[in-house]
Amino acid sequence: MNIPFVDLKRQYKAYKKEIDAQIREVIASSAFIMGEKIRELEQRLAEFTGTKYAAGCSSGTDALVLALAALDLRPGDEVITTPFSFIATSEAIAFLKAKPVFVDIDAQTFNIDPDKIPAAITDRTRGIIAVDLFGQCADYDAINAIARDHNLFVIEDAAQSFGARYKGRPACSLATVACTSFFPAKPLGCFGDGGMVFTDNEKLYTIIASLRAHGMGTDKYNHVRIGFNARLDTLQAGILLAKFNHFKNEIKQRNAAARYYTKYLDGCVTTPVLLEQNVSVFAQYSILAKDRDKLQQHLKGKGIPTAVHYPQPLHTQTAFSYLGYKKGDFPVAEQTCNSILALPMHAHLTRGEQDHIIKAIKSFYKR
Ligand SMILES: *Cc1c(COP(=O)(O)O)cnc(C)c1O
Numbered sequence: 545m546n547i548p549f550v551d552l553k554r555q556y557k558a559y560k561k562e563i564d565a566q567i568r569e570v571i572a573s574s575a576f577i578m579g580e581k582i583r584e585l586e587q588r589l590a591e592f593t594g595t596k597y598a599a600g601c602s603s604g605t606d607a608l609v610l611a612l613a614a615l616d617l618r619p620g621d622e623v624i625t626t627p628f629s630f631i632a633t634s635e636a637i638a639f640l641k642a643k644p645v646f647v648d649i650d651a652q653t654f655n656i657d658p659d660k661i662p663a664a665i666t667d668r669t670r671g672i673i674a675v676d677l678f679g680q681c682a683d684y685d686a687i688n689a690i691a692r693d694h695n696l697f698v699i700e701d702a703a704q705s706f707g708a709r710y711k712g713r714p715a716c717s718l719a720t721v722a723c724t725s726f727f728p729a730k731p732l733g734c735f736g737d738g739g740m741v742f743t744d745n746e747k748l749y750t751i752i753a754s755l756r757a758h759g760m761g762t763d764k765y766n767h768v769r770i771g772f773n774a775r776l777d778t779l780q781a782g783i784l785l786a787k788f789n790h791f792k793n794e795i796k797q798r799n800a801a802a803r804y805y806t807k808y809l810d811g812c813v814t815t816p817v818l819l820e821q822n823v824s825v826f827a828q829y830s831i832l833a834k835d836r837d838k839l840q841q842h843l844k845g846k847g848i849p850t851a852v853h854y855p856q857p858l859h860t861q862t863a864f865s866y867l868g869y870k871k872g873d874f875p876v877a878e879q880t881c882n883s884i885l886a887l888p889m890h891a892h893l894t895r896g897e898q899d900h901i902i903k904a905i906k907s908f909y910k911r
Contacts, residue, residue: 547888547897549849550729554892559786566782578757581781586740588788593706593716595742597749600776601756604703604725607739608636608673610774611721614751615697617642621670626656627857627869628877629675633701634858637673644867645669646859648874652817654678654830654884657876658686665690671697676705676715678853678886679731679798679827680818684710684718699723703739704827706732707795711821716742721752726776726784731798731825732791734780794891798826801893805829808902812909814883828853829889834909836883842908848901851886 548554556563570581582600590598601607617623619641625634627646634644647664650657654677661672672691674682684700691698700718702708703725708715716722724730726738741752751769754760759771802824806815814832818824830853833839840850857877859869871878887901 545897545900546847547849547893547901549851549886549888550890551892552728552733552890555787555890558892559790562786562789563783566786567779570779570782576778578775579778581778581785582776585776585781585785585788588785589740590742592788593714593722593742595717595722596744597742597746599741599749599752599756600781601739601741601752602774602776603737604701604723604727604730604739605632605636606756606774607703607723607725607741608632608699608701609639610752610755611699611723611741611743611748612636612640612642613755614748615671615699615721617670620668622666622668623671623673624656624661624664624669625673626675626677626877627859627874628654628854628880629677629701629858630703630854631858631861631863632703633673633675634864638864642670643668644858644864646869646874648876649880650683651876651880653680653682653819654880655680655682656687658683658690661687661690665694665696669694669696671699671720673699673701674719675701675703676708678816678830679705679708679825680816680822681705681708681710681715681718688719697721702742703727703730705825706730707791707825709823715825717744720745721748726780731794731827732784732787734783734787736777736780738776738780738784740776795823795825797891797893798889799824801889801891801898802826802829804895804898805887805902808898809905812906826889828886830884830886832880832883833885833905834883836885839905839908840885843901843904846900846904848904849888852881852884853886854884855881857881 698719761768
């Protein structure tokens with residue numbers, strides 16, 4: 545049995561008619577940049593996330609850069625974030641010449657530990673970027689309370705959590721601004737790069753919408769600020785509109801697959817901890833496994849692909865060596881990097897495939 549890690553072909557086959565119709569429509573109209581489909585997608589996703597404004601953009605990374613730029617992040621400003629994430633989160637901060645300040649994670653959820661945030665706040669701190677890792681929201685009530693006390697902004701990096709819930713509230717509505725990604729392998733993915741920024745703040749939205757289109761104002765050729773080109777392609781918006789019709793159902797399927805893994809793997813490996821207050825979208829189903837690298841090889845030999853998100857924390861990566869962190873600074877993140885392992889996870893995974901994976905993991909530990 546050869547199992548794909550994320551089966552995008554199977555998903556395309558399932559929705560092919562609708563996706564192809566959207567693509568044909570965009571091509572027939574020749575309206576490839578912005579236009580009605582972008583507005584329709586923004587409206588539908590704003591409604592879905594319970595936010596007032598949504599701005600499509602070119603990627604999750606650009607969503608973060610747009611949000612930080614709109615918040616007027618300046619060189620030398622500090623932004624607190626997690627060392628256990630994809631590099632884009634801290635990269636966006638550093639790209640704007642501000643300083644990422646890392647705070648260790650919670651050992652159960654792998655999200656930033658709010659209790660450790662206050663000690664990292666200085667008089668240069670401007671804000672906090674929390675990441676909803678693997679599809680489970682960070683603890684925003686605690687994070688927002690700290691931010692209020694110190695007059696900081698909060699950005700929700702919801703690249704992995706679009707569709708998730710926290711205490712009944714939707715992901716992307718939990719902070720000053722939220723950023724998501726439509727990278728193909730994310731829970732709601734397009735056929736290339738894409739992203740979206742969400743906020744209730746009209747002023748921030750106006751700046752973000754302007755920044756993504758060269759600093760455009762209401763008068764097309766009088767640019768009111770320095771921006772860049774970070775628009776979402778209309779073709780991608782069409783593809784997302786087709787896929788979004790099935791998204792609620794896909795969230796249910798992902799959760800059912802996660803429950804099935806947990807039911808049969810619990811006790812054999814450390815299965816993901818989902819807090820009662822959270823509904824995850826399981827962007828990843830990540831276990832903590834003893835002898836992780838050997839298990840990964842064993843599974844590979846049985847046609848089962850796995851992934852390590854993430855093998856190295858951000859504070860020890862070469863690009864951030866100038867920050868002066870060292871090994872041992874964030875022990876929870878570092879330990880997690882050594883045993884984390886993501887199993888195949890997507891809405892179209894079959895129970896037969898999962899049985900094969902579960903059996904292979906169990907056989908490894910019985911040796
Ligand atoms: C994927 C991801 C991003 C970046 O999104 P892109 O669309 O690939 O630029 C940012 N943050 C996190 C946590 C991610 O997983």
